[in-house]
């Protein structure tokens with residue numbers, strides 16, 4: 001399949017597009033990396049997991065309440081998949097979404113996540129007309145914290161020992177951004 005479910009978005013260096021057959025190996029490479037999964041809800045990935053993920057996302061639509069949709073972050077020059085973005089539409093209020101993001105270790109520290117998530121926020125607020133986006137992360141995930149703060153998210157909560165995570169209690173930050181805050185930031 002193609003980009004039927006998600007119209008590709010071009011940024012300066014990237015192309016955000018639907019996952020499709022052929023992306024399995026690239027997805028597996030970063031998804032199986034313990035550095036990438038360290039603060040994620042999942043651990044590890046097999047070739048069968050990667051094949052199932054790509055098949056599922058290729059047939060999925062974005063913005064279905066109560067579901068996650070993941071978007072491939074591809075390099076514009078050669079279409080190499082560097083990571084992915086995730087979008088979850090609230091089951092109870094479809095004007096609210098949660099976002100997620102992952103980049104392969106080799107592609108971090110180059111501004112790709114900032115560029116990709118900024119484009120995702122344009123999509124969320126301008127094209128989908130959402131009111132509020134949230135992001136949550138383990139407080140030790142400093143790169144994730146820096147990313148959302150760079151993009152203007154407000155920290156709304158610090159949950160202490162909020163969940164049992166990979167063998168220990170972990171703290172979590174909750175961040176949010178309103179459509180009007182994003183629009184002011186873009187205008188500036």
Ligand SMILES: CC(C)(COP(=O)(O)OP(=O)(O)OC[C@H]1O[C@@H](n2cnc3c(N)ncnc32)[C@H](O)[C@@H]1OP(=O)(O)O)[C@@H](O)C(=O)NCCC(=O)NCCS
Nearest residue numbers: 036039101102103108109110111112113114136137143144
């Ligand atoms: C969270 C995550 C996506 C952040 O990635 P990141 O690489 O730190 O963020 P960016 O791609 O925006 O890169 C920003 C860095 O690139 C630098 N940079 C280099 N070239 C740049 C350019 N051309 N433009 C902008 N920034 C550039 C910035 O100065 C910044 O450097 P710093 O880290 O020293 O401050 C990444 O760490 C990740 O995938 N982690 C594993 C998965 C994960 O935990 N996901 C979040 C779960 S909540």
